Amino acid sequence: MAIKTEEMVLNMGPQHPSTHGVLRLELILEGELIVDVKPHVGYLHRCFEKHCEAMTYPQVVPYTDRMDYLSSMYNNFGYAVAVERLLGIEVPERVEYIRVIMGELQRIASHLVAIGTYGLDIGAFTPFLYCFRDRERILSLFEMTCGARLLYNYIWVGGLSHDLHPDFVRLTRDFLNDFKPTIKELNNLLSYNKIFIERTANVGVLPLDTAINYGMTGPNLRASGLAFDLRREDPYSIYDRFDFNIPVGEGTHGTVGDCWDRYYVRVLEMYESIRIIEQALDKLPEGDVTSAIPKRIKPPKGTIYTRVENPRGELGYFIISDGSLNPFRVKVRGPSFISLELMGELCKGHLVSDVVAVLGSIDIVLGEVDR
Amino acid sequence: MSIYDVIFYLFAILTIGSGYLVVTSKNIVHSAFYLLFTLFGVAGLYVLLAADFIAIVQLMVYVGGILILLLFGVMLTNKVTDVKIRTGTIHIIPAVIGTGLLMGVIVSMMLRTNWKSEPGELPFTTTYGLGRILLTDYVLVFELLAMLLLIALIGAASIARRDNE
Amino acid sequence: MKKAEAIFEILKNKFPDADIQIDSETPTEPIISIPPKRVYDISLFLRDEEGLLFDSLMCLSGVDDANGEKIKQEDDSEIIKGGTLSVYYHLYSVSLKHKVTIKTSADRENPEVDSVEPVWKTADWHEREAYDMFGIIFLNHPNLQRILMPYDWDAGYPLRKDYKNPEFYKGMKVPY
Amino acid sequence: MYELLKDIFGNDIIAYIIGAALPLFVFILPFALFAVYLERKISAFMQDRLGPMRTGPYGLLQTIADILKLIQKEDITASETDKKFFNLAPYLVFAGSYAAFAAIPFSGMYIGSNVDVGIFFIVAISSLVVAGLLMAGWASNNKYSLLGAMRSAAQIISYEIPTVLIILTIVMVTGTLSLEKISQMQTAYFWNWMIFGGAGWGLTKFLLFPFMVVAFIIFYISSLAEVNRTPFDIPEAESELVAGYHTEYSGMKFAMFFLSEYANMFAVSAIAVTLFLGGYQSPFGYLGNTLGISWLIPIEQLFWFTSKGIFFVTIQMWLRWTLPRLRVDQLMAVCWKYLIPYAFVNLIIVGIITLL
Amino acid sequence: MKQYFKNTWEGLYTVFVGMIITFKHLFVPSVTIQYPSVKVPLPERVRNRLYVNMDDCIGCDQCARACPVNCITIETVKSLPEEDLGKTSNGKKKALWVTKFDIDIAKCCYCQLCVFPCPTECIYMTDVYEFAEFERNNLIFNFATLTADEAEEKIINYEKMMAEKEAQKAAAAKAKAEAAAKTKKEDNSTEKNNGKEKDSE
Amino acid sequence: MGLLDQQFSDSNIVITKAEDLMNWARLSSLWQLGFGLACCAIEMMATSASHYDFDRFGVIPRPSPRQSDIIIISGTVTLKMALRIKRLYEQMPDPKYIISMGSCSNCGGPYWEHGYHVLKGVDRVIPVDVFVPGCPPRPEALLEGLLKLQEKIRMETLRKKSV
Amino acid sequence: MLTEFGKIFIFLLLAIGFVGIALFAAKLIRPHRPTKEKLLIYECGENVEGSPWVKFNIRFYVVALIFLIFDVEVVLLFPWALTYQEFGFYGFLVGVIFLLILGLGMAYEWRKGDLNWDRTKPNIPELSKILTNKNVSNVKIDEQIKES
Amino acid sequence: MIEVGLNHYLVVSSILFSLGVYGVVTRKNAVMVLMGLELILNAANINFIAFAKYGNFGLGGQAMALFVIILAAAEAAIALAIVLNLYKTFSNVNVDEIDKLKE
Ligand code: SF4
Ligand code: SF4
Ligand code: SF4
Numbered sequence A: 001m002a003i004k005t006e007e008m009v010l011n012m013g014p015q016h017p018s019t020h021g022v023l024r025l026e027l028i029l030e031g032e033l034i035v036d037v038k039p040h041v042g043y044l045h046r047c048f049e050k051h052c053e054a055m056t057y058p059q060v061v062p063y064t065d066r067m068d069y070l071s072s073m074y075n076n077f078g079y080a081v082a083v084e085r086l087l088g089i090e091v092p093e094r095v096e097y098i099r100v101i102m103g104e105l106q107r108i109a110s111h112l113v114a115i116g117t118y119g120l121d122i123g124a125f126t127p128f129l130y131c132f133r134d135r136e137r138i139l140s141l142f143e144m145t146c147g148a149r150l151l152y153n154y155i156w157v158g159g160l161s162h163d164l165h166p167d168f169v170r171l172t173r174d175f176l177n178d179f180k181p182t183i184k185e186l187n188n189l190l191s192y193n194k195i196f197i198e199r200t201a202n203v204g205v206l207p208l209d210t211a212i213n214y215g216m217t218g219p220n221l222r223a224s225g226l227a228f229d230l231r232r233e234d235p236y237s238i239y240d241r242f243d244f245n246i247p248v249g250e251g252t253h254g255t256v257g258d259c260w261d262r263y264y265v266r267v268l269e270m271y272e273s274i275r276i277i278e279q280a281l282d283k284l285p286e287g288d289v290t291s292a293i294p295k296r297i298k299p300p301k302g303t304i305y306t307r308v309e310n311p312r313g314e315l316g317y318f319i320i321s322d323g324s325l326n327p328f329r330v331k332v333r334g335p336s337f338i339s340l341e342l343m344g345e346l347c348k349g350h351l352v353s354d355v356v357a358v359l360g361s362i363d364i365v366l367g368e369v370d371r
Numbered sequence B: 001m002s003i004y005d006v007i008f009y010l011f012a013i014l015t016i017g018s019g020y021l022v023v024t025s026k027n028i029v030h031s032a033f034y035l036l037f038t039l040f041g042v043a044g045l046y047v048l049l050a051a052d053f054i055a056i057v058q059l060m061v062y063v064g065g066i067l068i069l070l071l072f073g074v075m076l077t078n079k080v081t082d083v084k085i086r087t088g089t090i091h092i093i094p095a096v097i098g099t100g101l102l103m104g105v106i107v108s109m110m111l112r113t114n115w116k117s118e119p120g121e122l123p124f125t126t127t128y129g130l131g132r133i134l135l136t137d138y139v140l141v142f143e144l145l146a147m148l149l150l151i152a153l154i155g156a157a158s159i160a161r162r163d164n165e
Numbered sequence C: 001m002k003k004a005e006a007i008f009e010i011l012k013n014k015f016p017d018a019d020i021q022i023d024s025e026t027p028t029e030p031i032i033s034i035p036p037k038r039v040y041d042i043s044l045f046l047r048d049e050e051g052l053l054f055d056s057l058m059c060l061s062g063v064d065d066a067n068g069e070k071i072k073q074e075d076d077s078e079i080i081k082g083g084t085l086s087v088y089y090h091l092y093s094v095s096l097k098h099k100v101t102i103k104t105s106a107d108r109e110n111p112e113v114d115s116v117e118p119v120w121k122t123a124d125w126h127e128r129e130a131y132d133m134f135g136i137i138f139l140n141h142p143n144l145q146r147i148l149m150p151y152d153w154d155a156g157y158p159l160r161k162d163y164k165n166p167e168f169y170k171g172m173k174v175p176y
Numbered sequence D: 001m002y003e004l005l006k007d008i009f010g011n012d013i014i015a016y017i018i019g020a021a022l023p024l025f026v027f028i029l030p031f032a033l034f035a036v037y038l039e040r041k042i043s044a045f046m047q048d049r050l051g052p053m054r055t056g057p058y059g060l061l062q063t064i065a066d067i068l069k070l071i072q073k074e075d076i077t078a079s080e081t082d083k084k085f086f087n088l089a090p091y092l093v094f095a096g097s098y099a100a101f102a103a104i105p106f107s108g109m110y111i112g113s114n115v116d117v118g119i120f121f122i123v124a125i126s127s128l129v130v131a132g133l134l135m136a137g138w139a140s141n142n143k144y145s146l147l148g149a150m151r152s153a154a155q156i157i158s159y160e161i162p163t164v165l166i167i168l169t170i171v172m173v174t175g176t177l178s179l180e181k182i183s184q185m186q187t188a189y190f191w192n193w194m195i196f197g198g199a200g201w202g203l204t205k206f207l208l209f210p211f212m213v214v215a216f217i218i219f220y221i222s223s224l225a226e227v228n229r230t231p232f233d234i235p236e237a238e239s240e241l242v243a244g245y246h247t248e249y250s251g252m253k254f255a256m257f258f259l260s261e262y263a264n265m266f267a268v269s270a271i272a273v274t275l276f277l278g279g280y281q282s283p284f285g286y287l288g289n290t291l292g293i294s295w296l297i298p299i300e301q302l303f304w305f306t307s308k309g310i311f312f313v314t315i316q317m318w319l320r321w322t323l324p325r326l327r328v329d330q331l332m333a334v335c336w337k338y339l340i341p342y343a344f345v346n347l348i349i350v351g352i353i354t355l356l
Numbered sequence E: 001m002k003q004y005f006k007n008t009w010e011g012l013y014t015v016f017v018g019m020i021i022t023f024k025h026l027f028v029p030s031v032t033i034q035y036p037s038v039k040v041p042l043p044e045r046v047r048n049r050l051y052v053n054m055d056d057c058i059g060c061d062q063c064a065r066a067c068p069v070n071c072i073t074i075e076t077v078k079s080l081p082e083e084d085l086g087k088t089s090n091g092k093k094k095a096l097w098v099t100k101f102d103i104d105i106a107k108c109c110y111c112q113l114c115v116f117p118c119p120t121e122c123i124y125m126t127d128v129y130e131f132a133e134f135e136r137n138n139l140i141f142n143f144a145t146l147t148a149d150e151a152e153e154k155i156i157n158y159e160k161m162m163a164e165k166e167a168q169k170a171a172a173a174k175a176k177a178e179a180a181a182k183t184k185k186e187d188n189s190t191e192k193n194n195g196k197e198k199d200s201e
Numbered sequence F: 001m002g003l004l005d006q007q008f009s010d011s012n013i014v015i016t017k018a019e020d021l022m023n024w025a026r027l028s029s030l031w032q033l034g035f036g037l038a039c040c041a042i043e044m045m046a047t048s049a050s051h052y053d054f055d056r057f058g059v060i061p062r063p064s065p066r067q068s069d070i071i072i073i074s075g076t077v078t079l080k081m082a083l084r085i086k087r088l089y090e091q092m093p094d095p096k097y098i099i100s101m102g103s104c105s106n107c108g109g110p111y112w113e114h115g116y117h118v119l120k121g122v123d124r125v126i127p128v129d130v131f132v133p134g135c136p137p138r139p140e141a142l143l144e145g146l147l148k149l150q151e152k153i154r155m156e157t158l159r160k161k162s163v
Numbered sequence G: 001m002l003t004e005f006g007k008i009f010i011f012l013l014l015a016i017g018f019v020g021i022a023l024f025a026a027k028l029i030r031p032h033r034p035t036k037e038k039l040l041i042y043e044c045g046e047n048v049e050g051s052p053w054v055k056f057n058i059r060f061y062v063v064a065l066i067f068l069i070f071d072v073e074v075v076l077l078f079p080w081a082l083t084y085q086e087f088g089f090y091g092f093l094v095g096v097i098f099l100l101i102l103g104l105g106m107a108y109e110w111r112k113g114d115l116n117w118d119r120t121k122p123n124i125p126e127l128s129k130i131l132t133n134k135n136v137s138n139v140k141i142d143e144q145i146k147e148s
Numbered sequence H: 001m002i003e004v005g006l007n008h009y010l011v012v013s014s015i016l017f018s019l020g021v022y023g024v025v026t027r028k029n030a031v032m033v034l035m036g037l038e039l040i041l042n043a044a045n046i047n048f049i050a051f052a053k054y055g056n057f058g059l060g061g062q063a064m065a066l067f068v069i070i071l072a073a074a075e076a077a078i079a080l081a082i083v084l085n086l087y088k089t090f091s092n093v094n095v096d097e098i099d100k101l102k103e
Helices: A048-054 A057-065 A072-087 A093-122 A126-146 A168-191 A194-200 A208-213 A218-223 A259-283 A335-347 A352-362 A366-370 B003-024 B028-048 B052-077 B092-112 B127-135 B139-161 C004-014 C036-048 C123-134 D002-009 D012-046 D062-072 D083-102 D118-140 D143-174 D179-185 D203-226 D251-276 D287-291 D296-320 D328-355 E002-026 E062-066 E148-175 E177-200 F013-028 F039-048 F079-091 F102-107 F139-154 G004-029 G058-112 G137-147 H006-026 H030-054 H060-090 H095-102
Strands: A007-012 A024-030 A033-040 A302-310 A313-321 A329-333 C021-023 C031-033 C056-064 C069-072 C078-081 C084-092 C099-107 C112-114 C137-139 E050-052 E072-078 E096-104 E123-125 E140-142 F070-074 F097-101 F130-132
Touching: A007 D143, A024 A352, A033 A335, A033 A352, A048 A057, A048 A329, A057 A072, A072 A093, A072 A302, A072 A313, A093 A126, A093 A168, A093 A194, A093 A259, A093 A352, A126 A168, A126 F039, A168 A259, A168 E002, A194 A259, A194 A352, A194 D328, A194 E002, A208 A218, A208 A335, A218 A259, A218 A313, A218 A335, A259 A352, A302 C056, A302 C084, A313 A335, A313 C056, A313 C084, A329 A335, A329 C056, A335 A352, A335 A366, A335 C123, B003 B028, B003 G004, B003 H006, B003 H030, B028 B052, B028 D083, B028 D118, B028 H006, B028 H030, B052 B127, B052 D118, B052 D143, B052 G058, B052 H030, B052 H060, B092 H006, B127 B139, B127 G058, B127 H060, B139 G058, B139 H060, C004 C021, C004 C031, C004 C036, C004 C099, C036 C084, C036 C099, C036 C112, C056 C123, C099 C112, C123 C137, D012 D062, D012 D083, D012 D251, D012 D296, D012 E002, D012 G004, D062 D251, D062 F013, D062 G004, D083 D118, D083 D251, D083 G004, D118 D143, D118 D179, D118 D251, D143 D179, D143 D203, D143 D251, D143 D328, D143 G058, D179 D251, D203 D251, D203 D296, D203 D328, D251 D296, D251 G004, D287 D296, D296 E002, D328 E002, D328 G058, E050 E096, E062 E072, E072 E148, E096 E148, E148 E177, F013 F139, F039 F070, F039 F097, F039 F102, F039 F139, F070 F079, F070 F102, F097 F102, F097 F139, F102 F130, F130 F139, G058 H060, H006 H030, H030 H060
Parallel strands: C031 C099, C112 C137, F070 F097, F097 F130
Antiparallel strands: A007 A024, A024 A033, A302 A313, A313 A329, C021 C031, C056 C084, C069 C078, C084 C099, E050 E123, E072 E096, E096 E140
């Protein structure tokens, strides 16, 4: 009989520095070894879907903001695309371009938080603050455009709430130029740091077939080696007009699909987003952004499932319309919700410290998990 | 009573008092912690006996090593149901009487015997002297100790590892 | 790449005994409806059949169809009797790049649906959520308990159209 | 001075307390507070921030406010803790880390206790800290605390081996265990420092130099681990174990852990300085010698010693705000698989060199 | 073996690289905004506390209907025909007394949805963000310019008028029953509302 | 029985001075319980980040409630979370303070009407000292809330409150 | 006479005294308002499940064990390091043999993997293990993706 | 009161010794027995060193004490490893019960 360390149940969260909000992980430990991880969610369940049923279509937009609060723009975007498809309306060119610019800026901002907090989880405090410093500049761009720093309510069904600020293009270009060296610095400081690599490489390896079966999407799936990006795969808006690469995990320092890959895919995606934004800025047409906004949104009876590639993966909106002013049912398929499901599988057999590494690498936002 | 005496009594009381607690406390982890003070007290006694090097070795090996190992051992092997780790005791009364007798005998023997008590000329610092002894008189012991430690290391590790694969 | 109609034909041929229908009237996406107790077989078939290979479940949503009889209570609230609760499955095939929407409806009073958790692991939490929100019972689900609401929530299923808030939860006032 | 006080009081104990121990205390305590301030400022500047600004000019009073606040805080001893040991642990930890200062030579005139086995004593007394930490962790009856304490203990004891091996290397070169003597050996100019191969101009010096650098690096790394600093701060890793072994401690008891942590940082830096970088010796001669004012020399020495010490404390902070932290198994691997073998080989090579 | 030395080297080297980066940042000027002493100007579109310019408000209730969280409460009373409420700045005629215009800013989600539908552009978001309070009730802002007494008065006035009208209508109703019944219905509903308000006050 | 538990009936200069000193220490070293709930937490993080730098005010996050003085409820408090928040608050040693940040924790915010699982205001479970409005409040607004709190602490007194 | 160790002892006493005084001073000032919740053990706001005083990971123990032996070894080496130069090469040899013998032990431990913290391989989730029902498609997924 | 001398140390050591014996005899727990043993060894060591000082044997006594400490360490390591093994086999470290279990 081998010596059996008694199993110990250790709670991580809901108040814990590294659970990225209010998540409770119930770790079952054998010494420091993880036997099982049970995520308990719902501490931030804010009844989004119930609210949708009581709101008119435009009124839902501010609530989508609050779902995945790190990528509010993209939530608006996805919702707008879904309702537009339901209504069957076209939006002006300029709107599409601005949406893409905003969406990609949001992607950078969101990835910056993901990377920064990941550094924090691994124990490096400084990269976190560098990331937030740069993110602050994106936020000020957003604020200039729509007046809010975090929850924008900017992309509306059929259009946008405001046109771009006259300085926006110039400032964005400035920002992008300053930002590229910063990513390099970040890489040197964190990504290529030996300690960081040791902590993340070969940890929490997610094989491709499991990822697909678990419905993993976004950077997490790409890190497992599949170049699957909805912007390519199932194009919405005008993404088919841009030239960008889809970074995939290559297992540079360990196995394909480990935490380092998941982390690094995000870093590379920031480069791609920069490219998309630059192209979009170049081609940005003139026009009116509010012209296509319907006065009364009253879609026909029917259902629609629309998905967009939000910074965390496939954000799906399933909307059932009963022909009235309010949606009959809105269901959101959040990428974090699905990623978190895998936590238990990924952590088994690792040490306590690795839980933090794995959790950080799948980059969840509890607002979206719980809605 | 000189200051030397005061310190001696202090350490003696510390040693014996916590030694008593070691053997009597119900909770084995408590025992281990009390052992810390006993060992510390003994180290103090060594210093008083002009054995500075040994005193520090005592601190380092006993407090820093054996005690920690014991603590880990305790934490590893004891099934702790709720709060207290209880260790059973057997036949307390005979044991008390027996050891009491034993103590009496030894103490009286110690006191009766007329030890040739003449403070020797110990060098104040002993490390250097110990080093010389180790390299001259005890050089074989020195190497043998290395062997012993090697065996202990391998033995202990393999026993601890056994069928833990 | 297969259209929903083609998939419907395949299913029809494969499961002649099951009541499978297609509703292509919705302007946006055709929906294939299948009976709740055959969900497991059919989804396993959808996943594993050559040429279909729906290897990923994008989304699983419970819906309260609210098509039953509405009864007014004395305190002005409504409860719904009869009708159905539905589950929508949005499937996607990563390898073949086609998608399909499947729907199944179960009685509101006894909403039992086969679990697809053994087919797509991701359904685990989705189904728990549907259970939590609508009280749809997924047969053979390994761990069907509340997920978002507190485990000891006993005031019903909040996303049902006739849900009513309790006044207090553990001493905390719930309504504003 | 000590003699003078002895004459006045007619009792060496009181004289010692007033003349040596208290001043040292008075020095170390504010140092810990200052170090906290320094750390916050350094981290802030590294992160393009400002750090404490609003409490006193440039936030200078920040840590004083902190400690004053901690005094006012309620002291919670949770009902399921093992109260006796819970209360005892801060004493042990604090005493253990402060006793180390007794043997550190701050200047030629100023050393708490010129004990002959000085460096050995410092290593040994730190085991009190280990026991204290384990006690704190165990008595807290908190899982995070216990895990943290276990990790802490395992870490500190493991890293004691490379530390001691390097100390052995130095002892082999210098032939003494007394820190005072080691400091004296590296007198006057920086090329006499141990890291440059010690005093004298023989072949040995040049042969020793690279190995001394290696030794220094190993020593510094393991001393980082001994004081639980990043990248070895897993025992109190915020992102995993909340606050490690002092999770349950509040108020003044927590302050004791806090103070001893920062005092420890200075202690290990001081040891590194003494062993490798000339201790209290000035790198380029003494003003006092040039001017012929002999009482200036100890003051200069004190100045050099503290500034060197603080310099290395600063580097510790610098590292902390740069690096992520290791995992517990990697931590052990670094110690057992890297540092110890290197130190081992280094020791033997240095031994051969000294025989030449 | 090679891996062993490579690890050692990489460990030391990358740490060194990192240290250089952070060292450089020691001399990068900080980006901190020293808030209470320095306040950066906010962009013009910034969305903070709501403000209602009551001079322009016509009490059309559009904003309250647009608000997703229902944090605007507006109560209005029809003005008497002889009262002239003036015009708004963009030339709309005011016809209602706004007896109550409360915004519970504690509930507001700063989505700006209420701003767009306003026909007179009198509700807008300002750049005031410093209004933390010790009491939550202080966060309910009353914009109505009428005092409670005045509001009371307006309601009574209106009711009086309605009563008179009613009397007239009652007389007229005999002549044209159907038409009168229709108007009555409408009036009743408004009256009902007013009655309710009165109760609550 | 500590000094802070006492209440003096009359004030003298010593008490006033001691009071001032203690209040000063308390208000300048508010260690925050590192803990975020929802979107507001992101703004709270932004407040501790370089641009706004909480550290200037002496606010540093402590992971354990045992060592913190202030808890910033930053986000939506759900029913499931409320009891935990209450416990965390309880587990902080006295004296302790609460800032309620954002509409959600003030009164349920956008979720006050249909939020069947949202606690409508964190003051239903724990006593709030300062309400910071906003959704999310700008970092400056949070800082202003903190300044308000400091003001409040400065006014605290050991003297018996005249009833 | 006050020996050097006496000074250290005084120092220790002073440190302990300081802690005592500080804690006592704090006791005079701080409030004391325990409640039941406050006195619960902290665990992220959740209920504590089970005691932490459980049997612990054997790895800590093995580390302590190896440490102990090496600790003892370096302790023995201290007197040697002080004096070996006096004996020249002979002295050195004695120490080196000692060291090498223990180095052997170290090498043995290393080979046996006792220096590794955990010997279990982290488990990589494999779909075939997770899914219970027969699964034909998974192999094909990979193939088809590669083709496309 | 007489000045502290050899006898004082001897008395302390013998008391410690008896305590150790008491511990070994009364405790069932193997780790506890080990602690008792440590006490005994310490008592012996005090004697060694006391005689080294008062008996004028030079450093021989101290060297002996040093060896004893080292032996104690080795012993503790092995003994604890054995205890661990006993625990593995019997899930118990109570000596008498293990005795019974053997049969
Ligand atoms: S900003 Fe939004 S929430 Fe606030 S009052 Fe206007 S519409 Fe309502
Ligand atoms: S929409 Fe404008 S005019 Fe109409 S009630 Fe609101 S503020 Fe007044
Ligand atoms: S107040 Fe607004 S920003 Fe803050 S948590 Fe609530 S919804 Fe999010």
